[in-house]
Amino acid sequence: MSQPIIKIENLSKLYRLGEVGTGTLSHDLNRWWKTKVLRREDPYTKIGSVNDRTQAAQKGEHVWALRDINLELQEGDVLGIIGKNGAGKSTLLKLLSQVTSPTTGRIRARGRMASLLEVGTGFHPEMTGRENIYMNGTIMGMRKKEITSKLDEIVEFSGIAKYLDTPVKRYSSGMTVRLGFAIAAHLEPEILVVDEVLAVGDAEFQKKAIGKMQDVSKSHGRTVLFVSHNMAAVKALCKSGMVLVNGSQRFEGNINDAIDFYQENNALVLAENNHWEFGNNAENDNIRVTSIKITPLNGTTLDISSGVQIEIDFYNKIKDITEDLTFEIVTKEDILVFHHGVVFAKDRDSKLGKHKITAVIPPDVLNANTYSMNLIFGQSQRYVLFSKERICAFEVENVAIGNNMSVMPGVVRPNITYTVNRNDQK
């Protein structure tokens, strides 16, 4: 095995949430005083807060947009980086592109590294296509004579030959993107870092662009890091994959396994009759969740006014501790509706064996939507014993208001009582 072409070690990036730019002088002085003079811990860094977007940000709080990423790539590897919005993909790309610097860790690479976080960086609308080819090419680290020698190819690939000496402001957006990609495609770097730039442009162009990237990686043995939401494109292009969840690296390996992992973690686990048997799929050394059953509290259909009864059967494997179960209900748009804890073993009296917890979400709380449930078993409300996100999913049906059949907007739909006092004057 030869030396990797890219080596990423313990890479992390800390971001500060909330307002940036006001009162920063006093913050900066405070921070400088505490860390540099008193040698204390940075007062504005709460180490350990993971990047979990479902929790509201506190002002001035810091989060790890990326945490301890390790990666090695060999020449010719094509890695797909997948993850939800906010998982840290763009941050990783920014670090690789040297647009911003990491908080900890190190990236080492060999050869020329070009990043395509956007196409057509530095395009000036007043300049002609030809001038912009040189502008954009040199920004990405090409030499002028290199561009001159590839000019014809670039023009041909982009299909803008007719407009080469027209200012770019007269171009359609599709033409601008095509030109931008054409320049980037002819960079010939040893390492190419590509963001979801392919999301723009028409289907034909996307196909052309993916073909070009395949060509770059296969026939020229270049290394490509590709970030995309488009699983089909990732699958077509990449050999290996990495899944990011809340800034951490959750999976790395074969691309098909990575996609499976990603989809499993994001899929809605719906079941007939809302009854799930887990066998030993939801088990660790502390807990085994055996089954979950979700039924309407009143009536036969699970709708807004029926209430939701959740029965969780599990097997407890630790005795004599204080134990609790927290469940979270998340909409399909990833909005946390609530987070509720149940202490089922107080004062260190947990017992081994079967347990059943029945919880009821009262009627007129959940709006009509599809919900997923996260389960977290904890000790003393402090340590996590077992957790599984999106363990199951269920649908709540709509209840019409009068003749209005449409679903009301909003996460919850409470039954609000009201009185009207009118003072009619004649």
Add this chain to the structure above:
Amino acid sequence: MNAYNIDIKPKKHLLDINFKEIWFYRDLLYMFIKRSIITVYKQTILGPLWFIVQPLMTTAMYILVFGRIAQLSTDGLPQILFYMSGIVIWNYFSESFTTTAHTFNQNAQIFGKVYFPRLIMPLAEILSGLIKFFIQFSLFIAIYLYFYFSGNTSIQPNWTLALVPVYIGLMALIGLAAGLIFSSLTTKYRDLNHLLTFGVQLLMYATPVIYPVSTIPEKYKIFIQANPLTPILEGFKYAFLGAGHFSWDALGYSGGFTAVLLFFGLIIFHQTERSFIDTV
């Protein structure tokens, strides 16, 4: 297997400018210079003539306001030459300063997407400013030669003309250094943007652009002379016109000041470029 040539780490040294890298990106420098020259006057009727119109109009206005109405002394020199020489070199400084002061904020879009040595940007501003300067400077020279050959005896060019390139260089570097500091600080503290425009205006009145140092009352002279731009302005006028004052000490003071300012400017710029995209 060759060694890693790219190494991205959190902490770099206080100041390590990679000159090799800047040299590698020299074509980009050229493109940025070209861009700032050709785009400014696209879709205008007069085009590059604006480079000349601006100092001409300003000179005319100064002659009217400061020369005729306020009747400020010009050390007996033709007013047009006195004002224009001041305006031409002052413009170069103020242009360099204000354009480099916007380096980070105006290019956040590009800086957020692609890496290249950030110093390229202010360098390009300084150099494209130099081109504009030379256009205006040629205009000054043309008028100057007209006066000289038409037998105006008050103009006495002398050997210090050899120092003119030094004056121009110092102006560029002070503008660059001040701009680097400003652009770095404005990424966090936007207040400075408001200070910039009128700050440069005020600085002009604190510098002998429209008046000669000789007219300053003795007790205020020390303030004017503490201004590191004063020896440059005075020296520039002295070289062409022969009036005013030249001393090596004053020039040395300006040079030393420039070096210190540039040193701090580069450090603070370097510190900012690593993470400004997170705070901008």
